[in-house]
Structures are given as structure tokens and as C-alpha cells.
Amino acid sequence: MLGGTVVSATGAVEADVLVEGERILAVVARGSALARDFAAGADTVIDAANRLVVPGGIDPHTHMERPFGGTFSADSFETGSRAAAFGGTTTIIDFAIQSRGSSLAEGLEAWQVKADGRCAVDYGFHLIVSDVDESSLTEMDALIGEGVTSFKLFMAYPGVFYSDDGAILQAMQRAAGNGGTVMMHAENGIAIDVLVAQALARGESNPRFHASTRPSLLEGEATHRAIQLARVAGAPVYFVHLSATEALAEVVAARDAGLNVFAETCPQYLFLSADELARPGFEGAKYVCSPPLRPVEHQAAMWRGLVTNDLSVVSTDHCPFCFSEQKELGAGDFSRIPNGLPGVEHRMDLIHQGVVDGRIRLERWVELCSTTPARMFGLYPRKGVVAPGADADLVVYDPAAHQRLSAASHHMAVDYSAYQGFELTGRCEVVLSRGRVVVENGEYVGVAGHGKFLQRSTNQYLV
Numbered sequence: 001m002l003g004g005t006v007v008s009a010t011g012a013v014e015a016d017v018l019v020e021g022e023r024i025l026a027v028v029a030r031g032s033a034l035a036r037d038f039a040a041g042a043d044t045v046i047d048a049a050n051r052l053v054v055p056g057g058i059d060p061h062t063h064m065e066r067p068f069g070g071t072f073s074a075d076s077f078e079t080g081s082r083a084a085a086f087g088g089t090t091t092i093i094d095f096a097i098q099s100r101g102s103s104l105a106e107g108l109e110a111w112q113v114k115a116d117g118r119c120a121v122d123y124g125f126h127l128i129v130s131d132v133d134e135s136s137l138t139e140m141d142a143l144i145g146e147g148v149t150s151f152k153l154f155m156a157y158p159g160v161f162y163s164d165d166g167a168i169l170q171a172m173q174r175a176a177g178n179g180g181t182v183m184m185h186a187e188n189g190i191a192i193d194v195l196v197a198q199a200l201a202r203g204e205s206n207p208r209f210h211a212s213t214r215p216s217l218l219e220g221e222a223t224h225r226a227i228q229l230a231r232v233a234g235a236p237v238y239f240v241h242l243s244a245t246e247a248l249a250e251v252v253a254a255r256d257a258g259l260n261v262f263a264e265t266c267p268q269y270l271f272l273s274a275d276e277l278a279r280p281g282f283e284g285a286k287y288v289c290s291p292p293l294r295p296v297e298h299q300a301a302m303w304r305g306l307v308t309n310d311l312s313v314v315s316t317d318h319c320p321f322c323f324s325e326q327k328e329l330g331a332g333d334f335s336r337i338p339n340g341l342p343g344v345e346h347r348m349d350l351i352h353q354g355v356v357d358g359r360i361r362l363e364r365w366v367e368l369c370s371t372t373p374a375r376m377f378g379l380y381p382r383k384g385v386v387a388p389g390a391d392a393d394l395v396v397y398d399p400a401a402h403q404r405l406s407a408a409s410h411h412m413a414v415d416y417s418a419y420q421g422f423e424l425t426g427r428c429e430v431v432l433s434r435g436r437v438v439v440e441n442g443e444y445v446g447v448a449g450h451g452k453f454l455q456r457s458t459n460q461y462l463v
């Protein structure tokens with residue numbers, strides 16, 4: 001790969017990247033004799049002149065084929081991982097689910113079967129723990145040995161995934177001992193269910209009431225509570241899909257106190273607002289996710305959190321449901337609308353737009369979308385960096401290309417785009433997964449099943 005600007009989390013250099021097999025062999029000063037000789041004998045030479053060369057994106061929060069309220073998220077591992085590749089994401093970490101009454105191992109096995117032989121890019125799993133008991137706590141230790149080192153718990157969704165404070169404390173105590181990371185969905189689900197029932201009783205059934213019944217204060221409250229439980233347990237905690245100023249303030253205070261508290265946000269909380277939920281008719285259903293989109297003033301706080309590193313990862317929480325027949329399940333009752341937005345294809349481009357708009361630096365883009373997720377979830381230095389020995393997961397990125405996002409041209413298996421009509425500057429031109437070109441000039445040239453399961457180590461930010 002000759003002539004590009006190689007961008008890492010710490011800087012940008014003019015360099016050629018030499019790939020042998022699945023790995024990066026060397027990163028050498030641009031135009032060196034070494035690179036020229038290597039290129040003369042190479043099977044493929046990719047011209048990266050006037051382009052950026054960045055490590056493939058790592059999206060640590062996706063939901064392919066996820067069950068929700070009698071339906072499944074619309075992307076399979078095949079379509080979803082292919083869409084990820086189009087957008088320069090070469091690793092996804094999806095959430096396997098422990099069904100109530102089953103074991104963690106059964107949940108993981110079910111998701112391994114869904115993904116095996118289908119993925120365009122490499123993948124790993126977190127485990128959603130639905131029953132915290134002696135058996136699942138013991139299983140956590142075994143899963144860490146199998147490369148599944150992070151466990152999601154829910155303070156929301158009573159009766160479905162909800163864990164009470166005692167269960168959360170026990171899981172955190174276990175994680176404190178075994179090196180696992182508890183990932184927290186922090187919304188006070190008990191209070192939210194009261195607000196939802198009250199709204200429906202008043203006849204407030206439109207999608208916009210999804211936001212008003214899940215106020216940001218209840219994300220802040222749950223975030224505070226989870227941090228205190230983590231302190232009692234002596235465990236780290238990672239907040240998924242953080243959306244609210246109040247929740248961010250709790251994370252900032254905890255980090256200022258030196259605690260192992262981490263958080264991600266998602267493009268929807270940076271670019272979209274609760275106004276979308278009030279679109280005419282039932283259109284707002286396209287924007288129903290939890291936590292909900294927030295009033296527009298929360299966006300500036302999220303961008304600030306990315307700058308200060310209180311938010312250290314951008315994931316997508318990709319959980320697509322078609323408007324037709326899936327989101328429509330909630331017509332007449334917003335609480336029955338499947339929760340989630342599509343986004344795995346556009347994370348790199350949307351956050352690059354933050355660079356174009358002067359909100360973050362180029363290096364920070366790479367850090368947020370690739371390097372920190374790799375370190376947070378035990379994949380570094382195999383992933384997340386352009387360096388000798390790393391997997392050749394590489395993106396040749398044209399920072400000046402223009403694109404208009406649209407459901408008509410995206411590759412996700414969903415019938416609408418949450419970012420319909422967005423004009424962005426920047427686009428992937430060539431994407432390599434472990435040395436193999438998978439996307440080139442807008443065409444998918446990979447194969448399903450190229451992507452392999454990744455056994456991850458534990459959180460590399462912990463001392």
C-alpha cells in the first residue's frame with residue numbers, strides 16, 4: 001500500500017504499508033527502496049496517494065439477528081458484517097444473549113452458530129447475562145478463558161433482561177476477581193415502566209412518548225447507582241450507549257476520582273435528537289431506540305465528552321428493524337416498537353465528519369473508532385493499529401470524497417436510513433480484512449465466512 005498518510009491514535013506519517021499474508025510486515029518511510037523492492041515482487045499494489053491509511057474500525061456494539069418482542073433485527077451476520085466492511089469496520093463485537101433459564105454457554109453457542117461461516121469481517125462476542133445466579137457467575141470465569149471477557153447487564157427492561165442491584169453487585173464482584181468487564185445499560189427501568197403505563201393510560205401512544213417516558217434524569221440516576229455498585233465491588237464498569245448530559249456528569253466525576261469507569265456513545269446521540277421522534281404520523285418509530293434520542297442540547301455534551309476522553313469509544317448499537325412490518329408492530333402503542341437503529345455502515349464516516357467539522361482531530365477519530373475499542377476489549381495490538389505484526393485490517397480512506405447517505409444506496413438489510421439525506425465528506429475506498437481486499441471502489445469483493453471468531457483478552461486499561 002504505497003503513498004498514503006498512515007494515521008494512528010498518536011499521529012500521522014507519510015508511509016508505505018507492506019503486507020504479507022494476513023499481517024502487516026512493515027510500515028516504512030514513504031518512497032523507500034525497501035518498499036519499492038517489496039512492491040516489485042508483490043501480488044497487489046494499492047495506490048494510496050492523497051488518501052489516509054487507517055486501522056480497520058472496531059464496532060464493539062452490534063446486534064445482528066437479535067430477538068426483540070417477537071421479531072429479529074433485520075441484519076444477519078452476513079449482511080450486517082458486509083455493511084460494516086463497506087463502512088471501514090473490520091471487526092464487530094456482537095452481543096450473545098443468555099435466555100432466561102438457559103446457561104451462558106448455550107447463549108454463546110447459539111450466537112456462534114448464527115455467525116459461523118457467514119461473516120465478512122472478524123467478530124467477537126460479549127454475553128448478555130439475564131440470570132445472575134451461582135451457575136452463571138461460575139460460567140463467567142470459564143467464558144473469560146474462551147475469549148468472551150465482557151458481560152452486559154440491564155438496569156432497564158424489567159421482566160426481560162433487568163437485573164436488580166443485588167444481581168448487579170454480584171456480577172461486578174465476580175468481574176473484580178476474574179478480570180471481566182461489566183457493560184451497563186443504565187436506565188432506571190422500574191421507574192420508566194411506571195411512566196410508560198401512565199402515558200399509555202392517558203392515550204399517549206405516539207412514538208414521541210418513547211422519549212418523554214425515558215427521561216435523561218433516569219439515565220443519570222442509573223449511571224450514578226451503577227458507579228457506586230462498582231465501587232463497592234472494586235470492579236470496572238463500562239457504560240454502553242451513553243446519551244445524556246446527566247449520565248456523562250456521573251462518568252466525569254467518577255473518572256476524576258480515579259475510578260475505572262468507561263463509557264461509549266453512538267452516532268445517533270451526536271447527530272440526531274428527540275425531534276425525530278415527533279415526525280408526522282408513525283414516522284418517529286424509525287428513531288425509537290433506548291436510551292432514546294435526547295433533546296438537541298445533549299449533543300454538544302456528547303461531543304465534549306469525546307474530546308475530554310470521558311467518552312472514549314464510539315460504537316453504533318446497530319440494531320436495525322425495518323419500518324415496514326417491524327417498527328409497525330408498535331403502531332398504536334409506542335412501547336411495542338422494536339428498539340434500535342441501523343448504523344454499522346456509517347460510524348466511521350459520521351465520526352470523520354466530526355473531524356471535517358472541527359469537533360475532533362483526525363487522530364482522535366482513529367482512537368475512538370479503532371484503537372480504544374481494541375484496547376478496551378482485549379484485541380490490541382492484533383487490531384486497532386497499523387504496525388508490524390498487527391492483522392492487516394486496513395482502510396484506504398478518501399478524506400475529500402463526498403457522499404449522501406440513503407436507504408437506496410446503503411448495504412444494511414433495512415428499509416430506511418436514520419441518516420437519510422446526510423451529506424458527508426470522506427469515504428472508504430479500499431478495505432482489507434486480514435490482508436484480503438473485501439471492498440474496493442464501492443464493490444464487495446470478499447466472501448462470507450472470511451471473518452473469524454476472535455478470542456479476546458481482558459480490558460487493557462486496567463492496571
Ligand code: URP
Nearest residue numbers: 185289290317319339340
Ligand atoms: O434500542 C436499543 N439500543 N436496542 C438495542 C439493545 C440495547 O439495549 O442495546
Ligand code: ZN
Nearest residue numbers: 185240241290
Ligand atoms: Zn442497551
Ligand code: ZN
Nearest residue numbers: 061063317319
Ligand atoms: Zn445495544
